[in-house]
Amino acid sequence: MRRMSIEKAIKKQKNRNRNIIAILMLLFLILPAAVLITGQTKFQFVIVLIVMEMLILLAVFAEINIHTLKFTCHNNRLRIQQGIINDQNLILCDAVKIVHAVERQGEIDIIIITNKKVRNKYMKSVNSKFFDRYSEVYDEYKKLKRLMPDENFYRTIIRAGGMKKYILLKEIYSACVKAVYTESAIESIKIARAYKEIEY
Incomplete structure (x- = not known):
């Protein structure tokens, strides 16, 4: 932590939030691609993938919601x-x-x-x-x-x-x-x- 003006703190927080959302969306895209590339298309893997994708979307929504x-x-x-x-x-x-x-x-x-x-x-x-x-x-x-x-x-x-x-x-x-x-x-x-x- 360091001391800064509120304007700089707001800008820093906004950048951090954007980075978090970008990482989550990257995971959202990578996971199904990884399943297809590895050929793990069994029912169990698909169910796990769907659950993980839903959790990622919920995390993105929560991150946007709490800062709106x-x-x-x-x-x-x-x-x-x-x-x-x-x-x-x-x-x-x-x-x-x-x-x-x-x-x-x-x-x-x-x-x-x-x-x-x-x-x-x-x-x-x-x-x-x-x-x-x-x-x-x-x-x-x-x-x-x-x-x-x-x-x-x-x-x-x-x-x-x-x-x-x-x-x-x-x-x-x-x-x-x-x-x-x-x-x-x-x-x-x-x-x-x-x-x-x-x-x-």
């Missing part, structure tokens, strides 16, 4: 799509109350707490189990609950997207001006805004 993140922000509406086939996650910027970032395997997950659900299946009610796992969020939630005791609060977690989540966090910081940002989120925002380098 699309988002737009317009007219107080933040739309986030994680993965290839998932629906958009609609969040009202003014409803965002707490933003937290969790380091995970050299990347971050983004946790967003709001007081409006907007017919959003990705928004779940906060509960004690959630707060047990994210104590830093709970500290801010207690302060918020004292100010808004009658409000219900919901959370969503952005896990897909790789290093691009830093760019999303920067967008959230610019758009959700009424939110409270945890110390962990602020440190990640410094990386996203190029005030601080990341180890990658």
Whole structure:
């Protein structure tokens, strides 16, 4: 690992992902060719080949899916799509109350707490189990609950997207001006805004 800007980290991760997919697709092509060249066309070999080819395709899909993140922000509406086939996650910027970032395997997950659900299946009610796992969020939630005791609060977690989540966090910081940002989120925002380098 070495220190670098987030732009370089994103580029490095993109190249690594392309290399992984290229290797997997090369295997996808080589395996059936090897079976034909060696003449191993017995039923058992064909079944094993089909299973291996399916596993390779699943691995390619998983690699693309976990690094796919699309988002737009317009007219107080933040739309986030994680993965290839998932629906958009609609969040009202003014409803965002707490933003937290969790380091995970050299990347971050983004946790967003709001007081409006907007017919959003990705928004779940906060509960004690959630707060047990994210104590830093709970500290801010207690302060918020004292100010808004009658409000219900919901959370969503952005896990897909790789290093691009830093760019999303920067967008959230610019758009959700009424939110409270945890110390962990602020440190990640410094990386996203190029005030601080990341180890990658």
